[in-house]
Amino acid sequence: MSRTVYLNGQFVDEQHAHVSVFDRGFLFADAVYEVSAVLNGRLLDNDAHLARLARSCEALQLTLPCPLAEIEQLQKRLIVENQLQEGAIYLQVSRGNSGDRNFDFPDASVTPTFLMFTQARPLVNHPNVQRGIRMVSLEDIRWQRRDIKTVGLLAPCLAKEYAHQHQADDALLIENDLVTEASSSNAWIIDEHGCLITRPLSTHILHGITRHALIELIRENGLQLEERPFSLDEALNAREIFISSATTFIWPVIALDGKTIGDGKPGKITLQLRDIYVRMANQATEGE
Structure with missing residues (x-):
């Protein structure tokens, strides 16, 4: 069964989620990620995960795609969209698509790429x-x-x-x-x-x-x-x-x-x- 994923402001079928070949996450691993557990259909320790996301972004001079409170609301909607009861939400923020391959950081006008998807897996009875x-x-x-x-x-x-x-x-x-x-x-x-x-x-x-x-x-x-x-x-x-x-x-x-x-x-x-x-x-x- 196909999942719904979140990509750059839209909830879309995973088969229709695409990222540019010039995205710096793809070309340089210029991206950070977080994985939050989901148990009983709810996020576990998510505040701490999002705080660590913000810390990782700050360390790499990477702009958060939106406020942390908004990210959590998007996570919760994704859980509902995929009827996830137990597993995880993967979240990734890259520096975005700078238009070509270049080691230099792009200017501030480049929008970060923001991806999230769910993974169903046993956590308690593994x-x-x-x-x-x-x-x-x-x-x-x-x-x-x-x-x-x-x-x-x-x-x-x-x-x-x-x-x-x-x-x-x-x-x-x-x-x-x-x-x-x-x-x-x-x-x-x-x-x-x-x-x-x-x-x-x-x-x-x-x-x-x-x-x-x-x-x-x-x-x-x-x-x-x-x-x-x-x-x-x-x-x-x-x-x-x-x-x-x-x-x-x-x-x-x-x-x-x-x-x-x-x-x-x-x-x-x-x-x-x-x-x-x-x-x-x-x-x-x-x-x-």
Whole structure:
């Protein structure tokens, strides 16, 4: 069934949505994006996602296509148009069509390209929650401003393909023997004492919205937390590992570089935290 997408002020069938070949998002990856989860037909943590969108645009001197409040109203209409109950809304803003290929930024008269579409997918009852995922480590070759959510995603795509070629589901990215992130999510370990550890915010990692929500829940529920860098060796010897993002919530990791993590099953603390998060997410979206 064809979806309705939003493109430059119009809601159109996906088959009739077209972007110029001279769009800078296509030619230079000169664009940013956001992905907001949709649960029970409603947006989850969307204010934080839109705030991060504004931050990414500001960092790249990219003009927002319209006020954030208007963007949210467009998102909500798109959810209704596609009768989406569970999944995500993808949003992308590029610097637009400057008329030809030119490295220089176009003048201020060029209108940004603004695209949104929905993706139906299981968030709560995803099979990876019960079976866990397998990961491999890989050198992090991404650019140095990973806190800006740009569409320059070739390195993460290569990382995922490397993982699949090595009989794994995803890659854990390593820089100077320290874990940065997974290919498209934040990374966490749990040590032998039950302490949850994740890398602190910096330009080396994306400032994950789900990561932030989890930190608040960890503190509210009296769990131990350390925000600090951790090594690949620490990850290999961790009691539990998991990844977090807007569309995975939390996925447990059961193996890394062929080494079994814990007893080779999704960890107890990981699943406990995921249950807390899902309960919070359901309350937030059912209560609107």
